[in-house]
Amino acid sequence: MAYPLKDIQIPEDANKELLIAKHTKYLYDFAENKDSFEYVMTEHLRLSGIFWSITALDLMGTLRDFNKEDIIEIVKSCQHSNGGLSAAPRLDSHILYTLSGVQILVTFDALNAINADAVVDYVCSLHQKDGSFFGDKWGEVDTRFSLCAVATLALLKRLDAIDIESTTNYILSCMNFDGGFGRRPHSETHAGQVYCCLATLSILNQLHHVNAEQLGWWLCERQLPSGGLNGRPEKLPDACYSWWVLTSLAIIGKLHWIDKDKLSAFILACQDSDGGIADRPGDEVDPYHTNFGLAGLSLLGENRLKKINPVFCLCQDVIDRLKLKPQILDP
Amino acid sequence: MDADLCQRILSDLESILRKNPLLESFDVISSADDQERANRSPVYVIENHLGLDSWCLVPVYVAAHDELLRTQDAQKLLQLSNFVLLINPELEAGWNCRKKLFLQKKCSFQQELQLSHLALSRKPKTAEAFFHRKWVLSQEMENYTLERRQAVLHSELQLCETMAGKYFSNYHAWDYRRHLLKEYVEGAPLIVESELQRSKDFLQSHVSDYSGMSYRQYVLLRVNSRPLFESELTFVSDLIHTFPGHEALWSHRRFCVLANIGLLKWAEKRQRLILKENKDPKRLENVREIEQSFLRKTLRDSGNWQTALCERHVRWASATLHIDIAPLQANGSTDEQERPIIEANDSD
Numbered sequence: 001m002a003y004p005l006k007d008i009q010i011p012e013d014a015n016k017e018l019l020i021a022k023h024t025k026y027l028y029d030f031a032e033n034k035d036s037f038e039y040v041m042t043e044h045l046r047l048s049g050i051f052w053s054i055t056a057l058d059l060m061g062t063l064r065d066f067n068k069e070d071i072i073e074i075v076k077s078c079q080h081s082n083g084g085l086s087a088a089p090r091l092d093s094h095i096l097y098t099l100s101g102v103q104i105l106v107t108f109d110a111l112n113a114i115n116a117d118a119v120v121d122y123v124c125s126l127h128q129k130d131g132s133f134f135g136d137k138w139g140e141v142d143t144r145f146s147l148c149a150v151a152t153l154a155l156l157k158r159l160d161a162i163d164i165e166s167t168t169n170y171i172l173s174c175m176n177f178d179g180g181f182g183r184r185p186h187s188e189t190h191a192g193q194v195y196c197c198l199a200t201l202s203i204l205n206q207l208h209h210v211n212a213e214q215l216g217w218w219l220c221e222r223q224l225p226s227g228g229l230n231g232r233p234e235k236l237p238d239a240c241y242s243w244w245v246l247t248s249l250a251i252i253g254k255l256h257w258i259d260k261d262k263l264s265a266f267i268l269a270c271q272d273s274d275g276g277i278a279d280r281p282g283d284e285v286d287p288y289h290t291n292f293g294l295a296g297l298s299l300l301g302e303n304r305l306k307k308i309n310p311v312f313c314l315c316q317d318v319i320d321r322l323k324l325k326p327q328i329l330d331p
Numbered sequence: 332m333d334a335d336l337c338q339r340i341l342s343d344l345e346s347i348l349r350k351n352p353l354l355e356s357f358d359v360i361s362s363a364d365d366q367e368r369a370n371r372s373p374v375y376v377i378e379n380h381l382g383l384d385s386w387c388l389v390p391v392y393v394a395a396h397d398e399l400l401r402t403q404d405a406q407k408l409l410q411l412s413n414f415v416l417l418i419n420p421e422l423e424a425g426w427n428c429r430k431k432l433f434l435q436k437k438c439s440f441q442q443e444l445q446l447s448h449l450a451l452s453r454k455p456k457t458a459e460a461f462f463h464r465k466w467v468l469s470q471e472m473e474n475y476t477l478e479r480r481q482a483v484l485h486s487e488l489q490l491c492e493t494m495a496g497k498y499f500s501n502y503h504a505w506d507y508r509r510h511l512l513k514e515y516v517e518g519a520p521l522i523v524e525s526e527l528q529r530s531k532d533f534l535q536s537h538v539s540d541y542s543g544m545s546y547r548q549y550v551l552l553r554v555n556s557r558p559l560f561e562s563e564l565t566f567v568s569d570l571i572h573t574f575p576g577h578e579a580l581w582s583h584r585r586f587c588v589l590a591n592i593g594l595l596k597w598a599e600k601r602q603r604l605i606l607k608e609n610k611d612p613k614r615l616e617n618v619r620e621i622e623q624s625f626l627r628k629t630l631r632d633s634g635n636w637q638t639a640l641c642e643r644h645v646r647w648a649s650a651t652l653h654i655d656i657a658p659l660q661a662n663g664s665t666d667e668q669e670r671p672i673i674e675a676n677d678s679d
Contacts, residue, residue: 004539004574004577005576037389037392037393040392040393040396041419043422044419044422044423044424090400090401091400091423091424092423092424092427094423136423136427138462138466139466139469140462140465140466177585177586177589177595178582178585182506183502183506184506186509186513186549187502187506187509188502188505188506188541188542188546189545213650214650217643217646217650221578221643232500232502232542233539233541233579233582234539234540234541234577234578234579235500
């Protein structure tokens, strides 16, 4: 009988070596190419796109030639009078891009480029009575926004500005019977949301609420025979879940529950010979998958990459410089 | 492309949207040859489907996107955002612009539903488009009569069903459906009953779609009846045997097991797993027997992947309920981290 296992087969001629020079060139070229239709179509992601690129380069130790001053200017120009940042100067402020902007600036040690007090006010203005956060003034709620709020405040050393108890309780209200978390109360468990919720609890030092055994199993079950990880049952493996799932396991001290060699081989196979990482072997590459693929390899202990911090998705030396110590459960 | 042509295309689109309130879908079509191009507008309707010739997509989008972020003119904003959002519904700034226009009464409830519906018909998992619907409903529904609210609710549930059918495990479609049930079911109890049936029908024909099952779990917990949980366990058992190797069904089974022994309860507005309060040994023993006999039957005729899923079920029961449901002794091993509980090809 045929079994409907949704997985891929890694081609025999797939890449097995980490292509640092190629990825570096790919990301530098990508940043230069501003005439394409794709560039116009992705304006609404711009600051996050920059964050993915510079984090990937920082991990590879090849960030130094990147145009730091220009980037800082861009981030600066994205801050609005309400204190929030938008993905690009003429778009509307949103908590997602507020975090991306702050992550970029702390990487360059340039937080003074923006009005940090105004950012704090903006984040607080989105906090709701039940502990959830709006993404912007229009009122969508999502546990991703909780992480954006809490991580932004932590990087600015202003966690005192919000009520931690209600923030924690909202996250816990999104916990499901499988130990995982969804977007909102009762939403399906999703590995990306699991990461957001765990990272929020970690920053707030509240990880004791998590059922690490049970959640650990659910996360391990994301690994498919190809070695790749998916984000939900019966979805295809995707290199970006090498980050969302793996870092969730790292936060709850269960990183060793996964087959590291097979996962590593999967991520390496997602590399394009011309640089960049795709969701699956042979697909189109982009900075998003490049960053999260590399971040996954860093967590797996790849020694040609700098160490990544599992909670903030920034190089560990950045987090050390800020003297932040987010909670990680013991194995 | 010259500005006049671009403007003509935007105007054509606007007038088509106005004249055809019942459009079902939108897509970009790459068929037009040169002669066809010369003879007709690149925006057209065929049997309630809206089409756009692909040759004009890039130039019109680039121009419209740019102007959308610059102009203040309400009439222009409407035309520009129609085009931009049909092509790129992830552009939150576009929906924000529509929300402002809506608050200024420059566009109607129906127009917003139409535009976001057409955008979703091409990109059925777009969270921003679902949120736009959620937002316009929150603005309008309380002003409506019960009858009208129910009509909207029915068509929104239908839209969710359509989008769930178009894209596998469509997280945002099911999340929106759950939102509808939470917010708008008051005064319409029969809706929950019918959702119970519809989610069952969907599950039966989409045995790998866990998002649909997760929604069904929400409906089941809302009804919260013991006989219902029991029959669901039987239902999922049959499906697992008929469609072996579907992880989603096994995940749903976990829910059924827990719900069946009363370990899931509706607390603080969420489905919570309460283990300590309610660890009735009799019920656990009952679960052990049921699951063990189920696994024995399942393993009798199963290939590697189904066997792996059986193993996971055993491991899950052990981690969650601290009971051993393995039908075969696993060398008495209690080391739960490494062990393959059942060898891949073993069966009764």
